[in-house]
Amino acid sequence: MGFMDSLKTEQSKSIGGTRCAVCAFLETLPDKDAKEFQAGLEDKRFSHSSIVRASIAEFGVRLNPQSVARHRKKLCVSIT
């Protein structure tokens, strides 16, 4: 196993071994929705909890505010 592989493995362990729920959710969205959702995530005017509530209202998906916070700080695994 190469160093990058080890690094990715360690990174995923450090976030509890589970994949970022927000990243996983983004992949399930059609392009148009994913773009809007991404724009909302990147807009600092919106709070984590607003994003959670809007996701429930719009997509019927309940995201964990901590996952949203982690994703927005780019602490989730974004290396692919």
Ligand SMILES: [Zn+2]
């Ligand atoms: Zn993420």
